[in-house]
Amino acid sequence: MHARRPARRRKTNDGAMQHRAARASPPQDGGAIPVPRLESLVFHAKRGAHSARELSQPPALRYVAALRSAMREPQSTPGDIQHEDDHDRKLRLARFVAWHLLRSLRSTTLHRRRRRQERQAIARADRGRTPRHGASRRGQAEHVEAAAHRRRGAAHLEGHAERRWQHDPSADRTVDHVVGNHRRARQSQHSRTRRRAGAGHDRRRAREMKTSVLALTAAVTLALSAMCANAGEIIPVVTDDPGEGYNDPTAVAPVGGNPGTTRGEQRRIVAQFAADLWGAVLQSDVPVYVGAQFNPLGPNVLGSAGATFVFSDFAPGIQADTWYSSALADAIAGSDLNPGFTDIGSQFSSDFTFYYGLDGNTPAGQVNFLDVVMHEFGHGLGFQNFENEAAGTFLSGRKDIYSVFTYDNTAAKFWPAMTIAERQASALNYGKVVFTGASASAGAQAILGDRTAFKVTAPASIAGEYEYGTAGFGAPISPANFNGTVVIATDAADASGPSTTDGCSPITNGAAVAGKIALMDRGTCGFVIKVKNAQNAGAIGAIIADNAPGTPPPGLGGADPTITIPSIRVTLADGNTIKGKLPGVTVGLTVDPTKLQGADDAGRPRLFMPNPVQGGSSGSHYDTATFPNTLMEPAINSDLLSTLDIDITPNLLKDTGWTLNPGGGKIGDCDTGVPAVTNVGIIVGAHIQAYNNVCLTGAGNSRAKYMRCMNDHIQSLYADGLITRNQQVSARTCVARFLQP
Known part of the structure; x- marks a missing residue:
């Protein structure tokens, strides 16, 4: 029987969105088991801030010190695993690409034309196959073995249900999750970012990682030739209708190194660039197929993605009775465990104004699309668990490899060792749940800054x-300006606010508040009104206590250039704790150089576990407290630069079973000598490898244009201090050798 295809989101005639299972069956039998729908992972917009010093420098210069100090770690390769016959794999993958392209066609005429092209292309491939003694028998045996693996250990993850963030209905006039990174961005003035050299000095070269310039809307014959020439790629497969999303024909000017001349083309180039970056960072002999489309996703939702299938017990040496995402399972097994299906499902919002440049120079008011795509592809590659946090249950009652490393410091237990009730409680234990993998922990200790904490001192x-959230207005909070005695600020209960502690009217106990830190309750009026009233009464700072339970405490939204005092927000529970000990409470902001921001006291990175559970975000992200900000937080930050730096994301993927590329970025068969990825997530070598394909796309058939594009880009990397002189010479040599007649 044919395996069911993943449910995917389609547009109805009235523009509404609904899940609909595709009825078409791929030209392969599958043994995947349908399982209950798993919520996908969502990435949200969040305002950020750069320091004046950062804004005065080219973005890439922030990474010079790390590049000069980071050393590569020796990597291991998968064990002795039986690999599928190379000819059989190429033919099967070619058939899959042909089938997937055909499935999206709507016109009967085009459908028939492409059907003929598919049959002709496959027939040509079959005729061109080199006969080998025993090849058919070997291929049949491997097909049977793969089918057996699927029957006993595959699960189908149906659908991609996004969590839609809504505007805060209160009168505070802010979306809670949007204002979350001001504290971390502003800590740069008193936090030192540490990127230490790794212990590994092994210069072993990995097996060749080839990345193609696969056009996302290529004809079947082009797909065949590209697939036969390359292996181990990450390939976006567009499922948008003609004229929309990745196929949007709107004319645009090239921007930020992206040579596309339509919006759809620029989107496809960014998606392939992200795929090429990840393809250069991770090692796999099996192509990873990513379903890609644009859809309206709701307010503040930028994108969603996740694995379409998971597998267990598919190869020797892995964790028994444990789910692995499809792409990772294929990489470990060395063969496609579920041919004819995409490994990752992804979709992105058609409602946002994205920046489609590849240089990281995102204009104000836009969101960097590359950062979003890199984040979402990261989820699909394995940065996710398969647990329902609200219910406390694993998918089909079986643990996953991500949760094997998920540890609760309060319960002193790993998630697989917990009862359902314990996991439910742990999923709400903000700040106390960490990822214990050795590589992720080492990366956290190398890049995270000193811990900045809000403390009650008496x-x-x-x-x-x-825990605390910071404001998008007023003075940035620091140890120098936020120390003192806490006093409840009182005001009249009137039309501006019914409470005497909401700060919505002029403060009535000004003499007590002057020179102190004013404590007020959230509610009724905006944050800027409360803080301005406290400032007018002589307060040196303000604390807003939440009026509803939940963690972490969000930031304070609003704008008023006349506010000059710092302010923070605390949870309802913490606000009540402080109130219960007044008078006599003193507070302050401290920096502890012995501990890390966003990690526990043992240096293990924290996972995002808000209360209440946020479906699609809880558990499968680094915590929002990390500083510097990381790619895999649940919200995008303006200081990300995923074109060159993906921080400790690959470290976590390595812990789950991926092998990172220990060699340099390649141009064709030529190693540039620039590390594809370092032990702190710097990916300049991968960037060069991916940009090579961009230059090929923009140059058309002109070798001169290609060489000029690449040499200019390599020169800019050298000028910014991102590569050494020797690496520049090596990379230019690779460019000269590439496409030689």
């Missing part, structure tokens, strides 16, 4: 660190 009964 009385001793409530002294300690408390």
Whole structure:
């Protein structure tokens, strides 16, 4: 019987979105088992801030020190695993690409034309196959073995249900999740980012990683030739209708190194660039297929992605009775465990104004599409668990490799060892759940800054660190300007606000508040009104206590250039704790150089576990407290630069079973000598490898244009201090050798 295809989101005639299972069957039998729908992972917009120093420098210069100090770690390669016959794999993958392209056609005429092209192309491929003794028997045996693996250990993840963030209905006039990174961005003035050299000095070269310039809307014959020439690629497969999404024909000017001249073409180039970056960072002999489309996703949702299938017990040496995402399972097994299906499903919002440049120079008011795509592809590659946090249950009652490393410091247990009730509680234990993988922990200790904490210093009964959110207005919070005694600010209960502690009217106990830190309750009026009233009464700072339960405490939204005092937000529970000990409470901001921002005291990176659970975000992201900001937080930050730096994302993927590329970025068969990825996530070598394909696309058939494009780009990397003189010479030599007659 044919395996069911993943449910995918399609447009109805009235523009509404609904899940609909595709009825077409691929030209392969499959043994995947349909399982309950798993929520996909979503990436949200969040405002960020650069320091004046950062804005005055080219973005790439922020990474010079790390590049000069980071050393590559020795990597291991998969064990002795039986590989599928190369000819059989290429033919099967070619058939899959042909089938997938055909499935999206709507016109009967085009459908018939492409059907003929598919049959002709496959017939030509079959005629061109070199006969080998025993090849058919070997291929049949491997097909049977793969089918057996699928029957006993494959699960189909149906659908991609996004979590839609809604505007905060309160009168505070802010979307809570949007204002979350001001504290971390502003900590740069008193936090030191540490990127230490790794211990590994092994210069072993990995097996060749080839990345093609596969056009996302290529004809079947082009897909055949590209697939037969390359292996181990990440290939976006567009499922948008003609004229929309990745096929949007709107004319645009090239931007930021992206040579596309239509919006759809620029989107496809960014998607392939992201795929090429990940393809250069990770090692796999099996192509990874990513379903790609644009759809309206709701307010503040930028994109969603996740694995379409998971597998267990498919190869020797892996964790028994444990789910692995499709792309990772294929990489470990060395063969496609579920041919004819995409490995990752991804979709992106058609409602946002994205920046489609490849240089990281995102204009104000736009969102960097490359950062979003890199984030979403990261989820599909394995940065996700397969657990329902609200219910406390694993997918089909079986743990996943991501959760094997998920540890609760309060319960002192790993998630697989917990009961359902314990996992439910752990999923709400903000700040106390960490990822314990050795590589992720080493990366965190190399790149995370010193911990900046809001502390109650007296009385001793409530002294300690408390979570906090910062404001998008007023003075940036620092140890120098946020220390003092806390006093409740009172005001009249009137039309501006019904409470005497909401700060919505002029403060009535100004003498008590002057020179102190004013504590007020959230509600009724905007944050800027509360803080301005406290400032007018002489307060040196303000604390807004939430009026509803939940963690982490979001930031404070609003704008008022006349506000000059710092302010923060704390949870309802923490606000009540402080109120219960007044008077006599003193607070301050401290920097602890012995601990890391966004990690536990043992240096293990924290995972995002908000209360209440946020479906599609809880558990499968790094915590929003990390600083510097990381690619795999649940919200995008303006200081990301995924074209060159993906921080400790590959470290976590390595812990789950991926092999990272220990060699240099390649141009064709030529190693540039620039590390594809370092142990702190710098990916300049991968960037060069991916940009080579961009230059090929923009140059058409002109070798001179291609060489000029690449040499200019390599020169800019050298000028910014991102590669050494020797690496520049090596890369230019590779360019000269490429496409030689």
